[in-house]
Amino acid sequence: MKAIILFGHGARDVRWREPFDRLTGLWREQHSSTPVELAFLEMMQPTLDEAFASLASRGATQITVIPVFFGQGGHLRNDFPVLLAACREKYPQIALSATPAVGEDLAVLQSIVDFGARAL
Amino acid sequence: MKAIILFGHGARDVRWREPFDRLTGLWREQHSSTPVELAFLEMMQPTLDEAFASLASRGATQITVIPVFFGQGGHLRNDFPVLLAACREKYPQIALSATPAVGEDLAVLQSIVDFGARAL
Numbered sequence: 001m002k003a004i005i006l007f008g009h010g011a012r013d014v015r016w017r018e019p020f021d022r023l024t025g026l027w028r029e030q031h032s033s034t035p036v037e038l039a040f041l042e043m044m045q046p047t048l049d050e051a052f053a054s055l056a057s058r059g060a061t062q063i064t065v066i067p068v069f070f071g072q073g074g075h076l077r078n079d080f081p082v083l084l085a086a087c088r089e090k091y092p093q094i095a096l097s098a099t100p101a102v103g104e105d106l107a108v109l110q111s112i113v114d115f116g117a118r119a120l
Numbered sequence: 121m122k123a124i125i126l127f128g129h130g131a132r133d134v135r136w137r138e139p140f141d142r143l144t145g146l147w148r149e150q151h152s153s154t155p156v157e158l159a160f161l162e163m164m165q166p167t168l169d170e171a172f173a174s175l176a177s178r179g180a181t182q183i184t185v186i187p188v189f190f191g192q193g194g195h196l197r198n199d200f201p202v203l204l205a206a207c208r209e210k211y212p213q214i215a216l217s218a219t220p221a222v223g224e225d226l227a228v229l230q231s232i233v234d235f236g237a238r239a240l
Contacts, residue, residue, distance in 0.1 A: 004240070006232075006236070011194065013192075013197065017191060018192070018224075019221070019223035020191065030233060070128065071133075071135070071138060072133075072135060074133050102232050102235050104138075105231070106142075107231050107234065108235055111225070111230070112126075113143065113150060115186070116184070117151060120154065120184060
């Protein structure tokens with residue numbers, strides 16, 4: 001069974017996660033056969049490891065991690081591969097892949113341009 | 121003349137800003153009559169004040185600031201209003217407004233869901 005993890009930075013203010021909760025809600029409405037979990041790099045739960053454990057216990061065999069970041073800086077180039085490698089080692093039965101950051105996607109960028117245009 | 125500022129967090133790794141540079145490129149292609157500048161909260165230039173100065177010198181009379189953030193945490197709830205207030209005081213001739221974070225926009229969130237679906 002395929003599953004996805006939406007991986008965000010995390011923040012001290014709990015309200016910061018609201019768009020992430022909306023994202024998982026949209027995913028569940030539209031892709032109900034593919035389980036989704038959130039995971040955060042720091043300051044919020046669950047961790048990437050906890051999200052893996054949750055999906056593994058529900059029978060996931062392929063997990064795609066989607067970094068919900070704009071840019072690919074130190075967090076994604078340095079911290080993220082270490083976390084992924086730890087998950088690969090701990091869950092060898094799960095086929096793990098990761099996409100580039102969502103901010104690398106032209107359609108995501110276009111949606112931001114369109115948001116700006118509507119705000120004028 | 122209307123203008124916009126795309127306001128991001130900033131990062132140590134210069135490659136982090138690539139999606140922001142692509143965003144301004146898309147905006148300039150599609151909305152060439154509305155000048156755009158990037159601005160960053162920390163670790164990258166220009167600052168919000170510098171972006172205001174640049175647009176003011178080009179004759180902007182209305183500036184809309186678009187926070188290119190997913191969540192609205194401490195940066196947008198605490199730091200950002202202080203920066204905006206300073207710009208309002210320094211540039212009283214410019215009508216200034218700010219939108220919610222782009223992550224509050226349903227179409228932006230949908231574009232992330234669609235990106236995830238294509239990655240499966």
